Amino acid sequence: MKQVGGWPLEWQAVCDSSNSELLRRSERLPDRYALVVDAQTAGRGRQGRSWHSPPGANLYLSLFARLPLPARALGGLSLAVGIGVAETLRGLGAEEVGLKWPNDLLARGRKLGGILIEIAPGRDARSEVVMGLGLNLRLPAELDVGQPAIDMATLGHALAREALLERLLPALGKVIDAFCVSGFAPLRPRWEALDALLGRVVRLSAGARCEARVLGVADDGRLRLADAGGEFCCAAGEVSLRPADAG
Known part of the structure; x- marks a missing residue:
């Protein structure tokens, strides 16, 4: 299995939800593991919303990690993950990408992606966490997602998933490590530099x-x-x- 940025990376053609797949397998997974799927039949967003997941169009990524923190210390983890994603996309030239608290990626006032953090039942002081990312790379023209949306192609950045993951997975590993060592507070200025709603x-x-x-x-x-x-x-x-x- 290929390792990318310290994450064993698995690809699947289709599943119900990449987050659900890793939660089901959490006991058997190593301390870090990444799953990308080409399509989801029951993709999930925040507060139980569905996440539209047309095949091959976008990035559907879930990361599993055992973190040396109890669940009560994980408030702010979705923001840390958002920092890693937004900074990576900006580093690839997409300077319009920003963040909307607590878990959305925006560009031009439209939704570019979202993050969903879920915690598996823990058996010790560590937390088993699944961090899901849905990122619009090239939305089908006929797709109606129920809200204003945008994709990376419209922003002028047609990204291949493989090339994006080579940059994204190391960045996420670093920001998750930083969060585990010092919490969210040292990351706060990086979030606010990306905050699409600051002052509004x-x-x-x-x-x-x-x-x-x-x-x-x-x-x-x-x-x-x-x-x-x-x-x-x-x-x-x-x-x-x-x-x-x-x-």
Whole structure:
């Protein structure tokens, strides 16, 4: 099996969900493992949403890792993974790529990709984590994903999956290692340099506050916001947000 950036890399033609596949096999996997599939029949996004996964069009990648951290210390991991992906894409020339808290990749105000972190039941102080990435490389023209979307080809960067993985997997290994050593706090400036909503007013989908201005992120990865009542923070899973001027 080919190793890329310290990750044993497996390719599959099709499965229900690359994340689900690795979760099912977690007990038998080495401490790091990567799976790419050509198509998913039941791709999943955040909060139980479906992830459209047409065959051969995009990158569907899941990483399995045993991390020396308890589950309670993993808040901010999705942000760290987002940093690794966005910085890699920018390094390949896609300077328009940014991040939307907590797990989306954006470009030109449209969704370019998403990250889904899932934790397998642990048996010790370590956590078994699956980190899924769906990245739009070339969307079929007829595909309706239910929201404004964009792909790398439209941005002028038609990337082959193999070449992208050669850059992406080492970068993700490094940012995950950094997170395990020091947590999210030292990574926070890198996130805020990529934050597509920093300083903008957003509309929240839950809670008493309806609109607030994004101030950045806290050292633990929570979103920092301010409204007429003052500054407050939200954790991933508590709210969804979108720019207030997005309609």
